Amino acid sequence: MNDLKQRALQYDVRDELAGFREAFHFPKTDAEHCIYFTGNSLGLQPKRTADILREELDDWAEFGVEGHFSARRPWVSYHENLMDKAAQLVGAKTDEVVHMNGLTTNIHLLLVSFYRPDAKRNKIICEAKAFPSDLYALDSQIRFHGLDPASTLIEVSPREGEEVLREEDIEDVIRQHGEEVALVFFGGVNYYSGQVLDMERIARAAHRAGAVVGFDLAHAAGNVPMRLHDWEVDFAAWCTYKYLNSGPGSVGGIFVHEKHARNFDLPRFTGWWGSDKESRFLMKRTFVPLPGAEGWQLSNAPVFSMAPHLASLEIFSEAGMDRLRKKSVALTGFADEVIRAAGGDRVKIITPTEAERRGCQLSLVVPRVGRKVFEYLQTHGAFTDWREPDVIRIAPVPLYNSFADVYRFGELLRSALDSTLE
Numbered sequence: 301m302n303d304l305k306q307r308a309l310q311y312d313v314r315d316e317l318a319g320f321r322e323a324f325h326f327p328k329t330d331a332e333h334c335i336y337f338t339g340n341s342l343g344l345q346p347k348r349t350a351d352i353l354r355e356e357l358d359d360w361a362e363f364g365v366e367g368h369f370s371a372r373r374p375w376v377s378y379h380e381n382l383m384d385k386a387a388q389l390v391g392a393k394t395d396e397v398v399h400m401n402g403l404t405t406n407i408h409l410l411l412v413s414f415y416r417p418d419a420k421r422n423k424i425i426c427e428a429k430a431f432p433s434d435l436y437a438l439d440s441q442i443r444f445h446g447l448d449p450a451s452t453l454i455e456v457s458p459r460e461g462e463e464v465l466r467e468e469d470i471e472d473v474i475r476q477h478g479e480e481v482a483l484v485f486f487g488g489v490n491y492y493s494g495q496v497l498d499m500e501r502i503a504r505a506a507h508r509a510g511a512v513v514g515f516d517l518a519h520a521a522g523n524v525p526m527r528l529h530d531w532e533v534d535f536a537a538w539c540t541y542k543y544l545n546s547g548p549g550s551v552g553g554i555f556v557h558e559k560h561a562r563n564f565d566l567p568r569f570t571g572w573w574g575s576d577k578e579s580r581f582l583m584k585r586t587f588v589p590l591p592g593a594e595g596w597q598l599s600n601a602p603v604f605s606m607a608p609h610l611a612s613l614e615i616f617s618e619a620g621m622d623r624l625r626k627k628s629v630a631l632t633g634f635a636d637e638v639i640r641a642a643g644g645d646r647v648k649i650i651t652p653t654e655a656e657r658r659g660c661q662l663s664l665v666v667p668r669v670g671r672k673v674f675e676y677l678q679t680h681g682a683f684t685d686w687r688e689p690d691v692i693r694i695a696p697v698p699l700y701n702s703f704a705d706v707y708r709f710g711e712l713l714r715s716a717l718d719s720t721l722e
């Protein structure tokens with residue numbers, strides 16, 4: 301038995317989180333083993349999700365409209381079931397977090413409140429390789445204020461010949477634009493490179509310039525530990541279907557820092573669910589904003605996407621983000637080693653090497669034959685994904701991936717590379 305295989309087996313035996321693998325459904329494939337490395341795109345379904353959904357369906361059948369108050373988890377306050385555990389996950393106070401809508405919708409709603417350009421201070425600083433939806437949202441918000449994205453949106457790029465951003469460069473750009481900066485908005489973890497940004501450092505730089513700071517945490521939530529409250533991040537938004545395993549298109553999460561909780565002068569788009577709970581059903585003409593993140597809600601809770609999220613948050617709470625992160629660092633580190641052993645100089649990993657600058661994801665560039673390698677992996681039971689122009693993303697996640705998965709992936713990658721030589 302070779303050394304890597306031996307080590308994978310030992311790590312799995314010693315892994316105190318190994319049991320969680322059994323709590324998930326793995327897709328059926330023709331291959332002998334399914335290697336699911338796309339938890340950064342759509343996390344696997346926990347087995348308990350069906351049970352909790354069943355309970356909501358049963359309550360709906362039994363109670364009809366009365367389920368709003370009589371269901372085992374009354375629907376009228378359903379979102380409250382999620383707040384504690386989600387807050388822990390992102391390092392927030394309970395009132396700073398709420399779930400509603402989808403991610404891009406939430407980015408828009410938060411920008412309505414937190415992007416307040418005026419004649420002098422109107423620029424937004426973001427990353428050049430932000431997720432397209434985020435860039436569309438930023439562009440359209442800028443135009444909505446009658447401004448031109450070409451001169452208003454400042455995109456920070458990696459240096460020539462480098463693949464990832466340097467925080468010092470972000471700080472420099474913020475400093476250069478100084479009093480013109482209204483908002484600094486980045487992905488906490490970049491979807492393409494897998495780079496984890498030093499969010500605390502960026503938040504500090506933004507505030508030093510007198511700007512507001514927000515993060516898209518789509519690739520960070522459930523992946524890396526965060527302390528949004530302590531870092532004084534103004535606002536953040538994330539989706540729950542990637543690392544958070546809550547199902548396709550499931551409900552989004554938002555964070556609004558406590559310092560804005562009672563700032564009712566902030567402009568916001570409003571709906572009845574953001575209004576005072578006591579008077580909500582009195583159908584009063586006046587909107588009375590709830591303090592905290594709840595005040596940004598518009599509609600009543602989407603119970604059938606919150607239920608899976610509740611199941612998922614319970615699992616995260618049982619596993620614990622600290623233990624998950626510890627395993628993740630080991631698992632990603634092992635993946636890095638296995639890929640280097642299998643790929644040699646034919647595969648380049650563009651994700652940073654330092655543990656604190658990456659999470660679960662590794663982004664691989666295989667010059668010329670990347671697409672072929674990706675297809676080979678796909679037809680042999682490995683779920684990875686292809687992102688234009690030339691990256692294969694893999695994400696071994698600590699909840700349900702094993703070190704044996706990583707070892708097998710290395711073997712498969714070796715065969716995939718060999719197959720392109722024939």
Ligand SMILES: *Cc1c(COP(=O)(O)O)cnc(C)c1O
Pocket residue numbers: 402403404405431433434487491516518519539
């Ligand atoms: C996945 C992802 C999205 C997707 O947005 P939806 O509104 O949930 O479709 C947006 N931004 C980033 C950074 C993402 O990773």
